[in-house]
Amino acid sequence: MLLISRLCTGQISEAFFEHFTVDDGLSQSSVNYIAQGKKGFLWLGTQDGLNKFDGYKFKFYQNNPLDTNSLSGNWVYSIDTDTLGIVWIGTNNGLNKLYQNSELIKRYxxxxxxxxSLCxxxxxxxxxDRFGSVWVKTASALSKLDTATGKFTRFEPQIDFFRPNRSDKGFPLLEDEEGIWVGSATGLLYFNRKxxxxxxxxxxxxxxxxxxxDFITGLIFDKNGTLWISTHYGLNKFNKKTRKFQHFYNALTPSGCPITNNINHICYGYDGYIWLATYGGGLxxxxxETHTVEVYKFQKNNENSISYDYLNFVFEDKSHNLFIGTEGAGLDKLDLKPKKFLLYKNSFGENSLKLSENVIASIYAEGDEIWVGTWDNGLDIVNRKTGKVKHFSNQSPVGExxxxxxVHVIMKDSRNLLWLGTQNxxxxxxxxxNKFxxxxxxxxxxxxxNFNNNRIYTMLEDNKGNVWVGTKNGLQLFDMKNYNVTSFWKSITDTLSLFDNNIMSLMCDIDGSIWIxxxxxxxxxxxxxxxxxxxGSPKNSQIKAGKNKYYKISNIYIYEIIEDKIDGSIWIGTGSGLNHYDKSNGTFQ
Known part of the structure; x- marks a missing residue:
């Protein structure tokens, strides 16, 4: 017997789960079974019908007492698909064969x-199975359907092994080279076909x-061909040579993570991990290899956590998405593929991996550090290697x-100093x-x-080494050689003054001109x-280009200005689109 250990960061592991419920079109909130067909659709068995899911929309199939081509029963226990694209559905009232092209259903x-007939x-x-035969487990027998004749051959254990076998969930069947592994409520069976x-x-x-x-809930083979069995009391690894089982009982560890032995289903992932859908202990x-476990549990204040801790089924599709069927909370999805983007966000609870604020006002990256200026909660410095976040605010100790x-803007100057522009x-x-x-x-x-209550939106060091600071109330020029400061404002009487005191962007071009x-x-x-x-004219939003020629700019709110390093032209981001200005001929697009 082996007690498995627990990996705990705080209490539980974090991941981004998508949720699908009856509000999204799912026929019922308890998902008993999940399978994927030839065409890529997911087939979901619920306690009130069969659902076809294309990743966005659900279509469900239910029993209609007046239609013999409808589903024979609404409580779906088990699903499998064949190479022809036919979907086989085990229900509380018979076996169903669904033809995907016509969507007609044949009942057995x-x-x-x-x-x-069906037992x-x-x-x-x-x-x-790999020969195209359909195997069916009922309460008292394992049956094989000849799809050509529609006849069943029944195989019943000599002992009354399958009884009592009533359950509100299905039982697993798994094929190997010589036969079929069968899960039941009274033990594990192996049927030798020959x-x-x-x-x-x-x-x-x-x-x-x-x-x-003895209550068998899941059967899988790992990459080495080893059989793993989940039960209502732990996980088992079967040694085919010795016919012995190695146990992995979930137990409370010194870190105090809550776990459960009641496993409803298992899935072998493409990356070699085994996923356990537990009843009460989450995912x-x-x-x-290491016999360690990460836990994903429902978090009340985290909308991206798993939606419920009582799980019925877990399944990985061909695109390496993990789908989790819950008991009463619908369907969850977890993308297992390596993340192109690592999400840092603020959420409830103490965790060094989280940002202090979700509204990001500015970002500066250098080496392994990302400086994140937030809208209302100070500065975070994220270490990309460790994932740890350091926080700084106006309440931090002197020096920090x-x-x-x-923190609206972060700028590095030629002196290797970082300038942080804030509202004060x-x-x-x-x-x-290492000092602020x-x-x-x-x-x-x-x-x-006086910068008090005067938000600083943008800063720039020009090619002379001077620093320009744009605020909501004017433009400041810091002469870094003589330590003089010059202020610029809009003048109603001077057409060669600023257009407006609200300075939103700054850029120094290759000629040394400053664009505001x-x-x-x-x-x-x-x-x-x-x-x-x-x-730019506030009245008609036009840029003058030559005698009596005007080219319209899309919007007078100038949020960003960038010089094209190839041809020296200017790209301008406005409140309603991107604009291009060619300095060489004065044309604007």
């Missing part, structure tokens, strides 16, 4: 007077090498404190000293603008004349 029901109407398990004989495996309290429990990810919690001024980070300080403490300027995007148009600053050329 028990007839006490016909020994070649009983409750079909707990369905399996299409000999047409059963061999049983039962739990024996006095035998530590017997199976851990478990078991590593068969920033002047405002709305500028914080300077000296990387060499405000602008006044770090530099000795002759004059300091405002909420009322585009300006270009000339160092020689100390004037601003207005190249």
């Amino acid at each position: 029901n028990s007839n006490p007077k016909d020994p070649n 009983e109407n409750e079909v707990f398990g369905v399996l299409v 000999l047409e004989q059963f061999k049983s495996y039962n739990h024996a309290p006095s035998d530590l090498n017997s199976i851990s429990d 478990n990810k078991f590593n068969p 404190r920033i002047v405002g919690n709305n 001024g500028i914080t300077i980070y000296d990387k060499q000293k 300080s405000d602008l006044k403490t770090h530099f000795s300027f002759k004059f300091y603008p 995007g405002t909420s009322a148009g585009l300006n270009k600053y000339d160092y020689k004349t100390n004037k601003f050329l207005r190249i």
Whole structure:
């Protein structure tokens, strides 16, 4: 007997689960079984009908007492598909054969007077073998359907092994080279096709090498061909040579993670992990090499957690999406493919991997660190290797404190200093000293603008080494050689002043000209004349290009300005689209 250990970060592991419920078109909220057909559709068995799912929409099939071509029973226990695209459905009232092209259903029901009919109407398990034969598990027999003749051959254990076998869930069937493994409520059976004989495996309290429990819920082969069995009391690994079972009982570990022994189903993943759908313990990810487990449980304040801890079924599709059928909360989906994007977000609870705020105002990346300025909760520094996040705010200790919690812009200058623009001024980070300080403490300027309650939206170091700071109330130029500060504002009487005091973007082109995007148009600053050329008109949103020629700009709100490194043209992001300005000929697109 082996007690498996638990990997715990906090209490549970985190992942992004998608949820599908009756509100999305699912016929019923308890999903008993999941299979994938030849055409890629998922087939879901619920307690009120069969569902076909294309990844977006559900179509369901239910019993209609007036239609013999409808589903024979609404409680679906088991599903399998064949190479022809036919879907086989085991229900509480017979076996069904669904033709996908015509969507007609053929029923197979028990007839006490016909020994070649279905043995009983409750079909707990369905399996299409590699020869195309359909195997059916009912309460008292394993039957083989000849699809050509429609006749069943019954194979009944010599002992009354299948009884009592009533369950609200199905039982697993699994094929190997010589026969069929059969799960039941009273033990594990193996049916040898050639000999047409059963061999049983039962739990024996006095035998530590017997199976851990007789209620069999799942059967899988791993990449080495080893058989794994889930039960209502733990996970088992079967040694085919010794005929012995190795047990993996879930147990409370010193870290205190809540777990359960009651496993309703298992699935072998493409990456070698075994997924356990437990009843009350959520979704478990078991590593068969290290015997460790990660737990995914429902979190009340996390809408992306698994939707329920009581699970019926787990299935991986051909695209490596994991689908989880719950008991009363619908269907969940987890993408197992390597993530192209790693999500950092704020959520409830203490966790060093989470951001302090979900509204991101600015980002700066260097090396393994990502600096994230939030809208209202300070600065986060994310280490891309470790995933850990350090947080800084206006409440942090001296040396780590920033002047405002709305960090709108982060800029690195030629001195290797980081400038953080906030709603209350500028914080300077000296990387060499690993210290944060405000602008006044770090530099000795002759004059300091009043940044209190004046949001800083953009900053730029030009090719002269001067720093431009754009705010919601004007533009500031910091002369970093002479430590002078010059302020610029809109003047109603001066057409060579700024279009507007709300400065939204800044750019220095290859010629050293400064381009300023405002909420009322585009300006270009000339160092020689100390004037601003207005190249966008607030009234008609046009850019002048040559004598009496105008080219319309899509919007006067200039959010971003970038110079094209290839041809020197200007790309302008506005409130209603992207614009292109060719400086060489004055044309605008």
